[in-house]
Amino acid sequence: MSDGTTTGQDEGTEHVDLLVIGAGSGNTLPHPDHHERRILVADDAPWFGGTCLNVGCIPTKMLVHVADLLRDARDGERLGLRDVTGRVDWRAVRDRVFGRIDEISTSGEEYRRSGEPNIGLVRETVRFVDPRTVRSASGRTIEADRIVVAVGSRPRALPGAPFGAFDGRVHSTDTIMRIDELPRRIAIIGGGVSACEFAAMFSGFGVEVTQLVRSSLLRGYDTELTDRFTAVARDEWDVRTGVSDPEVTAHGDVLRVRAGDETVDVDLVLVAAGRVPNTDRLGSREIGLDHHDDGRLVVDAYQRVLAGGEVVPGLFALGDVDSPHQLKHVANEEARIVRQNLFADDADLVANTLAPVPHAVFTHPQIAVFGRTLDAARAEGLDAFEVVHEYGWTAWGWALEDTTSFVKLVVERGSGALVGAHIMGPDAAILVQPLVTAASLGHSVRGLARAQYWPHPAASEVVENALLRAEEEL
Numbered sequence: 151m152s153d154g155t156t157t158g159q160d161e162g163t164e165h166v167d168l169l170v171i172g173a174g175s176g177n178t179l180p181h182p183d184h185h186e187r188r189i190l191v192a193d194d195a196p197w198f199g200g201t202c203l204n205v206g207c208i209p210t211k212m213l214v215h216v217a218d219l220l221r222d223a224r225d226g227e228r229l230g231l232r233d234v235t236g237r238v239d240w241r242a243v244r245d246r247v248f249g250r251i252d253e254i255s256t257s258g259e260e261y262r263r264s265g266e267p268n269i270g271l272v273r274e275t276v277r278f279v280d281p282r283t284v285r286s287a288s289g290r291t292i293e294a295d296r297i298v299v300a301v302g303s304r305p306r307a308l309p310g311a312p313f314g315a316f317d318g319r320v321h322s323t324d325t326i327m328r329i330d331e332l333p334r335r336i337a338i339i340g341g342g343v344s345a346c347e348f349a350a351m352f353s354g355f356g357v358e359v360t361q362l363v364r365s366s367l368l369r370g371y372d373t374e375l376t377d378r379f380t381a382v383a384r385d386e387w388d389v390r391t392g393v394s395d396p397e398v399t400a401h402g403d404v405l406r407v408r409a410g411d412e413t414v415d416v417d418l419v420l421v422a423a424g425r426v427p428n429t430d431r432l433g434s435r436e437i438g439l440d441h442h443d444d445g446r447l448v449v450d451a452y453q454r455v456l457a458g459g460e461v462v463p464g465l466f467a468l469g470d471v472d473s474p475h476q477l478k479h480v481a482n483e484e485a486r487i488v489r490q491n492l493f494a495d496d497a498d499l500v501a502n503t504l505a506p507v508p509h510a511v512f513t514h515p516q517i518a519v520f521g522r523t524l525d526a527a528r529a530e531g532l533d534a535f536e537v538v539h540e541y542g543w544t545a546w547g548w549a550l551e552d553t554t555s556f557v558k559l560v561v562e563r564g565s566g567a568l569v570g571a572h573i574m575g576p577d578a579a580i581l582v583q584p585l586v587t588a589a590s591l592g593h594s595v596r597g598l599a600r601a602q603y604w605p606h607p608a609a610s611e612v613v614e615n616a617l618l619r620a621e622e623e624l
C-alpha cells in the first residue's frame with residue numbers, strides 16, 4: 151500500500167496499526183522505532199502542522215517581536231534618544247513571518263505524505279464509527295489497532311460577531327495575521343491571553359486598539375498582576391471591561407461594535423474569546439467517550455481515553471483536546487507520554503507527572519506564571535506567604551528606568567517549596583525558568599539564591615533578590 155494501509159476483510163475497510171488524528175503535536179508521534187508499523191496521520195486544516203506553527207504560538211511571537219522593536223524604539227525618547235521614528239512596512243513584516251512558516255508547513259506535509267514508506271496522510275476530516283474505526287468525509291473507512299486523538303481546538307465563535315462577516319472584516323486568530331494592510335483602528339473582543347497578545351501587538355505597530363472585555367483582563371491570574379497589567383495596558387490602548395454580548399454592524403467602511411453600553415467604530419474586528427475542543431467534529435460523544443463539561447476528552451494519567459470511567463483499549467489523546475492547559479509545551483509532553491505508552495505493556499506504562507506547568511503571555515509587558523496565587527494556596531489549606539521584588543530595585547531595572555515590573559513568589563512556609571511564581575516585566579518568560587526548575591525538582595527556596603552565582607547586573611538579579619526575600623520570611 152503506497153500510504154501504509156492494507157485492505158481488511160470488510161469490503162473497502164483499510165486497516166492500520168496506528169491512526170493519529172490531528173497533525174499538530176500528533177504529527178510528532180511517528181518515530182523511527184515504528185518503521186514496521188503501518189501508520190496513517192489524518193488532518194483537515196487548510197495548513198499543515200497544527201495551530202502552533204501556522205496560526206498560533208510561532209507567527210504571533212514573530213510578529214510580537216517586531217512590534218516590540220518599534221515600541222522600544224519609541225520608548226527610547228524617555229531614555230534620551232531623539233528623533234526615533236518607525237514606519238511599519240506591514241507586508242514586509244507579514245511576508246517574512248509567513249515566508250518561513252509556510253515553507254516549513256509545506257515541506258512538513260510533503261514529508262508526511264511521502265517521506266516514509268510505512269506512513270500515509272489522510273487530508274480530510276474523519277469521524278468515529280466506533281473506538282477502533284473512523285470514516286473520512288470522502289467515505290474512506292479506516293480501522294486501527296490504536297488511535298491517537300490529537301484534534302486540538304478552534305476559535306470560539308460569537309453570534310454577534312461571526313467570523314468572516316462583512317467581507318472578511320471580522321477575524322478570528324486564524325485569519326488576522328495574514329491581512330494585507332494594518333487597520334487604522336481595531337476592536338479586539340476578549341480579555342484572555344490571545345486578546346491581550348494581539349492588543350499589545352497591534353498597539354505596538356501603532357494601530358488604535360479598543361479591547362472589549364466581558365469581565366477583566368487576564369481573569370484568574372494573580373490580582374496584583376492583573377491590576378498592574380491593566381494599568382499599563384490602559385496607558386497604551388483603550389480597555390473597556392465589564393461589557394458583554396458584542397454585536398458588530400457595518401456602516402460603509404466602518405464596523406460598529408456595540409457591547410453593553412459601549413460603542414466603538416473601527417476598521418477591523420478580532421474575536422479572541424477562547425477556544426473550543428474539536429471533539430464535536432470527531433463524533434466522540436456519539437461513541438460514548440467521556441467528556442469534561444467544556445467538551446474536552448477525559449484521559450487517565452497515561453493519556454488513555456476513558457468511556458464510562460473505564461480505559462478504552464488502544465485509544466489515547468493528547469494536547470488541547472484533553473488538557474486543561476491549551477499550551478504547545480503541554481501538547482508536546484503529552485505526545486511524548488503517548489509515544490512511550492502506545493505499544494507498551496500495562497506494567498511499563500509511563501504516567502504524565504511533569505509539574506508545574508508554566509506559561510508566558512507575550513504582551514507588553516511580558517507575563518510569566520506558574521502554580522498558585524496566594525489566595526488559591528491558602529484556599530487549599532497551605533500555610534503560604536508571598537514576597538514581591540520590583541525590577542526597579544535592581545541595577546537592571548535602573549537601566550530600563552522601570553517602574554511597573556515585578557516578581558512575586560508564593561512559598562509554603564514549612565517546606566519552603568515554591569508553589570507559585572507571577573512575573574510581569576521584560577523577559578518574564580526567561581526569568582521564570584530557574585523558578586520552574588526549583589519547583590519541578592522540589593527544591594526549597596532555602597539556600598537557593600546563595601547556592602549559585604547570578605551574573606551582575608543581569609535581569610535575573612530580580613529573581614535572586616525575590617528568593618532571598620522569601621528565605622527571610624520562612
Ligand SMILES: Cc1cc2nc3c(=O)[nH]c(=O)nc-3n(C[C@H](O)[C@H](O)[C@H](O)COP(=O)(O)OP(=O)(O)OC[C@H]3O[C@@H](n4cnc5c(N)ncnc54)[C@H](O)[C@@H]3O)c2cc1C
Pocket residue numbers: 171172173174175176192193194195196199200201202203205206207208210211274275276277300301302303323344428431432468469470471475476477478479480481
Ligand atoms: C493565537 C494563538 C497563540 C498561541 N500562543 C501560544 C504560545 O505562545 N505558547 C503556547 O504554549 N501555546 C500557544 N498557543 C496554544 C497552542 O497553539 C496549542 O495549545 C497547541 O497548538 C495545541 O496543539 P494540538 O496538537 O493539541 O492541536 P492542533 O495543533 O490544533 O492540531 C489539531 C489538528 O487536528 C485537526 N483536526 C481537528 N479535527 C479533525 C478531524 N475530525 N479530522 C481530521 N483532522 C482534524 C485540526 O485541523 C488541526 O490541524 C496559542 C494558540 C493560539 C490560537
Ligand SMILES: NC(=O)c1ccc[n+]([C@@H]2O[C@H](COP(=O)([O-])OP(=O)(O)OC[C@H]3O[C@@H](n4cnc5c(N)ncnc54)[C@H](O)[C@@H]3O)[C@@H](O)[C@H]2O)c1
Pocket residue numbers: 308339340341342343344345347363364365368394395396422423424425475476477509510511512
Ligand atoms: N502565550 C501563550 O501561551 C498563549 C497565547 C495565546 C493563546 N494561548 C492559549 O490559547 C488558549 C485560548 O486563548 P484565548 O485568549 O482565546 O482564551 P482565554 O480562555 O484565555 O480567554 C477567553 C476570553 O474570551 C472571553 N469570552 C469568552 N466568551 C465570551 C463571550 N461570549 N463574549 C465575550 N467574551 C467572551 C473571556 O471572558 C476571556 O476574556 C488559552 O487558554 C491559552 O492557553 C496561549
